[in-house]
Amino acid sequence: MKRRTAGPRPGRLLMFLPALLLVGCGISPTGPTTAGAPASGALQPGTRTHDARLLFVGPTGLRYAARTSxxxxxxxxxxxxxxxxxxxxxxxxxxxxxxxxxxxxxxxEAGRNHVVDLRLPTTVEHLDHAAVSQLVCTAAKALDRDQTKVLVRVRESQLDGTWDVRCDSVGNAYPAAAKHR
Structure with missing residues (x-):
């Protein structure tokens, strides 16, 4: 005769499983409760919205902000x-x-082949680099969500020629001729 050792038996554990399931998670049933006023400012169902991504300067550098239109x-x-x-x-x-x-x-003005013509009433030398990035990358982001694909031709007032500029993935403008990561 083989002697059994003390310990859990699978049959006994299965016997208690239905009881454990009936206990639940300890949340007692309640009736409806008030949760405050309904949401406001929401658009009517079926209203199509569009986002504008605007580049601003924040405490830790350049940051995009979304505006709904x-x-x-x-x-x-x-x-x-x-x-x-x-x-x-x-x-x-x-x-x-x-x-x-x-x-x-x-x-x-949006052109063909991912090009934006940006005309400024001043010269770039009168602008902070972050201001140039704000203008260039906001215009690029409006043309394509991936602003790195867009070439922005900056035209300065009273000057001939253009500056060909691109944006990196975080919103920094740099000359298109330069190699950039």
Missing amino acids: TSPVGPQEAIDLLLKGPSQAERKRGLTTLVPAMSGRVTA
């Missing part, structure tokens, strides 16, 4: 939004702009 946002519309500056909510997040007020209009 009910119509498509091209390079010109994105530049116009950027020039208005950060919203109150964006300012609370520490975002600001280094693009100065300029006498004259900044224009951005």
Whole structure:
């Protein structure tokens, strides 16, 4: 005769499984409770929205902020939004702009083959590098979500020629002729 040793028996454990399942997770049933006012500010169902990605300067460097619009946002519309500056909510997040007020209009026109023509009423030398990045990369991001694919031709007021500029993946503008990671 073989003697059994003390210890758990699989049959006994299976016997208690239904009881454990009936106990549940300890949450007792309750009726409905109030949770506050319903959500507000939401768009009507079926309303199509579009995002503009605007490049601002934050405490840790350049940062994109998304703005929702009910119509498509091209390079010109994105530049116009950027020039208005950060919203109150964006300012609370520490975002600001280094693009100065300029006498004259900044224009951005989408061209073919991932090209944007950006016309400035001033010269680039009068702008901080972060301000140039804000303008160039906001226009590029409006043309393609992957701003690295876009060539921005910057035209300065009263000067012939253009500056061909690209954006890296985080929003820094650099000369298109330069090799960049």
